[in-house]
Amino acid sequence: MNDDDLLRPRALYEAIADSLRERIFAHELPPGAALDEAALASGYGVSRTPVREAMKVLAHEGLVLIEPRRGCCVAEFSAADVRALFDVLELLEGYAVSEIAHHGLEVAGKVDYLRLLETSGNRYAAEAITRLREKLLLALGPAFGRDEAELLDSAAPALLAALEMHDAAQAERTWREYTAARRTRAGCTPAALQAA
Numbered sequence: 001m002n003d004d005d006l007l008r009p010r011a012l013y014e015a016i017a018d019s020l021r022e023r024i025f026a027h028e029l030p031p032g033a034a035l036d037e038a039a040l041a042s043g044y045g046v047s048r049t050p051v052r053e054a055m056k057v058l059a060h061e062g063l064v065l066i067e068p069r070r071g072c073c074v075a076e077f078s079a080a081d082v083r084a085l086f087d088v089l090e091l092l093e094g095y096a097v098s099e100i101a102h103h104g105l106e107v108a109g110k111v112d113y114l115r116l117l118e119t120s121g122n123r124y125a126a127e128a129i130t131r132l133r134e135k136l137l138l139a140l141g142p143a144f145g146r147d148e149a150e151l152l153d154s155a156a157p158a159l160l161a162a163l164e165m166h167d168a169a170q171a172e173r174t175w176r177e178y179t180a181a182r183r184t185r186a187g188c189t190p191a192a193l194q195a196a
Contacts, residue, residue, distance in 0.1 A: 013053035016044055020054055024063055024074055025137050025145075035064065035072040062135055077139035082188055085139070089132040090179045096120035096129065097159075097175045101168035140186050147185045151178055 020040075023029045035055065041048045055072050058064035066072050077085070099120045117126040137145055155178040162171035 011050075011053075012046060013050040013057065016040075016046070016050050017054035017057040019044070020058060021061075021063065024058070025134070025142065027141050029074050031074050031076040031138060033074045035074065037072065061131065063138060075135075075138065077135065079188075082136065082139050082186075085132055085136050086179075086183055086186075086188055089129060089136070092125050092129050092132070093179065094172060094175060096122065096125055097163075097171050098168055100163055101166055101171040104166050136186075144186055148182055151181050151185060154178075155181075 020029065020035075029035065037048050037051050037055070041051045044051065055064055055066060059066045059072075063075055064072050065075050096116060097120075099122065100116070103121075117129060120126065133148075155174055159171060159174045159178070162168075162174055
């Protein structure tokens, strides 16, 4: 047995951070909600220390704001923030799709988000895309994730065909159509954002 075979036990704060993250994405803890460290510690049956450490993890991810002497709250995003998140996300996603098409990388089977990220071969882009999508999920709520999956399922046949033919231009066109539909479904078109 080598060191890779040994599993590091998860720290309590990591489990609490995972639980809070899920609650935030499900909007059980909605954007702007105050996070009472003592109440959370009591609810999890732990001391305040692992809750405090979990908050630091979530703050590093941009999901929680920690204000000295005021406490913590779930991050909130303005319409301009959401537009900026979509802008950057679409640049990185377009890059990932382009990499797959240009380099003839194979997307085996069903097209899904994780498979596309893995196939692009750039772990830094994949990590950044994951973080941006998490922020959009927080900003727009659980329906965003469901809508996104439904739209990708609709775009998948055309995208997969373009990728299999290594047609970068068609793959990028298909992806742009998907991202435009995703923005529209999320209510983040330029007209909708100007009205907000």
